[in-house]
């Protein structure tokens with residue numbers, strides 16, 4: 706077994722939170738620049754210029770890309786031959802979030818209960834999805850998920866008879882209903898199949914794929930292209946000001962499902978795509 710110290714994980718989680726708050730990933734920046742080059746609406750083009758400038762200033766001055774510094778979401782793959790020494794993985798990640806949000810002066814956005822609304826004051830607990838994989842490494846993928854775009858998530862238990870067209874209509878309808886709320890241009894994560902909860906998880910997980918990369922499954926790739934085209938035909942545009950760039954990409958992950966089911970979930974990511982990864 707390979708030992709990975711508790712503190713190593715704390716430091717990694719802290720660094721991911723702090724760095725991603727001000728450092729927009731290169732794939733997102735490229736996608737915004739490409740959308741700017743294509744944008745035909747003057748208002749949309751102006752917004753895209755402002756978003757690109759915002760990303761540059763945030764990186765140069767180490768300031769948050771957005772005031773909503775999000776809920777800390779982690780997808781962790783833990784090798785079966787890796788062991789955390791000195792504590793649990795969950796405690797280490799939460800400690801890293803606590804320190805990262807404090808030391809980088811990020812807004813604490815988590816309340817302890819949905820009804821009493823008392824702020825936990827350290828942005829914990831993080832949302833942690835843990836999967837065991839072969840090997841002796843621990844891969845930690847982080848996303849700071851803003852409330853505005855997360856609130857626009859939708860899930861439907863379609864029937865098999867709804868088929869491909871039903872899926873497209875549901876996803877495009879969810880984006881249409883969201884309008885300017887998720888701060889477009891957006892990336893649309895779609896989870897298809899599995900069960901109620903698996904579809905939602907896949908929708909979020911799909912947002913980690915490199916923006917602009919093709920889906921390795923050709924049928925899903927074609928589905929993504931069609932959904933993207935129909936979303937951008939809506940004309941919502943950057944920040945809802947009208948234009949061609951409503952979505953930069955659609956990412957679909959699918960999973961086997963029950964003969965009677967066709968679950969579909971939509972998880973929308975805003976232009977402030979705070980995401981980073983480390984492998985220990």
Ligand code: SF4
Nearest residue numbers: 771851853854888975
């Ligand atoms: S949706 Fe994204 S860009 Fe809009 S306020 Fe929330 S975090 Fe910021």
